[in-house]
Structure formats: structure tokens, C-alpha cells
Amino acid sequence: AQIVQADFVKSSVKTEDCPGDGLPEFALVGRSNVGKSSLLNSLVRRKRLALTSKKPGKTQCINHFRINDNWYLVDLPGYGYASAPHELKHDWNKFTKDYFLNRSTLVSVFLLVDASIPPKQIDLDYASWLGQNQVPMTMVFTKCDKRKKKKNGGKRPEENIKEFQDLIQGFFETTPPWIMTSSVTNQGRDEILLHMAQLRNY
Ligand code: GTP
Numbered sequence: 001a002q003i004v005q006a007d008f009v010k011s012s013v014k015t016e017d018c019p020g021d022g023l024p025e026f027a028l029v030g031r032s033n034v035g036k037s038s039l040l041n042s043l044v045r046r047k048r049l050a051l052t053s054k055k056p057g058k059t060q061c062i063n064h065f066r067i068n069d070n071w072y073l074v075d076l077p078g079y080g081y082a083s084a085p086h087e088l089k090h091d092w093n094k095f096t097k098d099y100f101l102n103r104s105t106l107v108s109v110f111l112l113v114d115a116s117i118p119p120k121q122i123d124l125d126y127a128s129w130l131g132q133n134q135v136p137m138t139m140v141f142t143k144c145d146k147r148k149k150k151k152n153g154g155k156r157p158e159e160n161i162k163e164f165q166d167l168i169q170g171f172f173e174t175t176p177p178w179i180m181t182s183s184v185t186n187q188g189r190d191e192i193l194l195h196m197a198q199l200r201n202y
């Protein structure tokens with residue numbers, strides 16, 4: 001299930017503009033700064049294929065990366081970025097939601113949630129929206145390398161994850177699969193790639 005080739009293909013702002021070759025794809029979504037682009041780089045073992053930044057709001061389009069000439073990883077803009085101009089934020093929402101509902105080759109959305117902090121309402125709302133719209137979803141908990149800090153509520157990643165899962169229980173008929181990751185230690189990389197391979201072969 002390892003990645004031997006990864007090429008940036010295109011940035012789109014509309015679902016209709018996305019690649020039309022019918023290859024299956026997986027989209028990474030989550031709050032700004034949760035680590036979507038970093039995870040993508042970790043999966044493909046490249047430092048700067050997807051651009052990352054300490055400042056939230058780095059990724060602003062639907063970015064398609066073709067993997068092994070056979071499927072796509074899709075990097076999406078983050079949500080919940082408070083300083084984005086209102087207009088822009090609204091647009092992101094509209095085009096990512098349209099993408100989730102209408103992109104027929106989308107196999108599963110990977111919802112990334114920061115495991116180093118307690119659950120945030122906006123992430124719960126997003127999980128709820130995906131559940132209600134029956135968008136196939138996998139939960140990915142990021143930054144599992146980060147130790148507990150008082151300012152972050154003083155809990156371990158495992159405790160934050162448990163709390164999040166308890167809170168989203170009611171949103172789904174069957175609990176989505178979930179994976180713990182870190183782009184620093186590459187924890188979870190093989191597990192994600194294996195999971196994606198299994199989903200592609202259904
Ligand atoms: P937007 O494109 O703005 O939506 O952000 P993003 O979700 O793509 O986040 P990005 O990958 O740019 O990472 C944001 C910040 O978090 C960067 O400073 C990363 O170095 C850091 N970061 C990402 N993943 C991890 C992780 O697993 N562990 C730790 N400790 N830091 C991480």
C-alpha cells in the first residue's frame with residue numbers, strides 16, 4: 001500500500017473543475033491548522049508537496065494529488081479560520097460542501113481532529129453534518145505526539161479522543177473508523193494507507 005509516486009495535478013474552486021478521469025479519491029478535511037497538508041506530506045514521504053504553514057488558512061482550493069497514477073489524495077481548505085474574510089469563509093463552506101455531496105469519485109472523507117486539545121464545537125458540527133448527509137467518513141486524530149499541556153486542558157490525546165468519540169456517537173448509524181496519527185513521528189501512516197487500499201478495493 002506504499003506510495004511510490006505523487007504528483008500535484010490541479011487546484012480547483014468548483015466540483016465541476018476537478019479531474020474528470022474517474023479515479024477514486026480521498027479528501028482530507030478539518031479545522032485550519034489541524035495538519036491536513038502535513039499529513040498528506042507524511043503519507044507521500046515528501047516534505048513540501050502540499051504547502052504547510054504555522055498560520056491558518058494556507059490551503060485555499062481543492063488540490064488534487066495523483067498517487068501511483070491510480071488514485072487521488074485531495075487537500076482541502078480548512079474551516080473555522082476566524083481571520084478569513086467573511087466572503088471567503090462562506091465560499092469555502094459552499095464549495096467544500098458541494099464537493100462532498102456531488103463528487104461521485106469521492107470514496108471517503110478523512111475528517112482530521114486535533115487530539116492535543118479537548119473537542120471543539122465546530123469539529124462536532126462538521127462530523128454531525130457529514131453524518132446527517134451520509135458522507136462516508138474516516139476519523140483521523142492528528143498531533144498525537146503532543147504531550148498534555150495545562151493551557152490545552154491538561155488531558156492526554158487518548159482522553160481527548162475518547163471524549164470526542166462519545167460526543168459524536170449519535171450522529172452515525174455505525175461509528176466511523178478512526179486512526180491516531182502524528183506527522184512528526186509518522187504514527188498512523190501505514191494504517192491510513194492500508195485503510196485507503198481496503199476502501200479502494202471494495
Ligand atoms: P490549513 O491549510 O491552513 O487549513 O492548515 P492545515 O490543516 O493544512 O495544517 P498544516 O499541515 O499547514 O499544519 C499546521 C501547523 O501544525 C504547522 O505548524 C505544522 O507543523 C503543525 N503540525 C501539523 N501536524 C502536526 C503533528 O502531527 N504534530 C505536531 N506537533 N505538529 C503538527
Ligand code: MG
Nearest residue numbers: 036037058059
Ligand atoms: Mg493546508
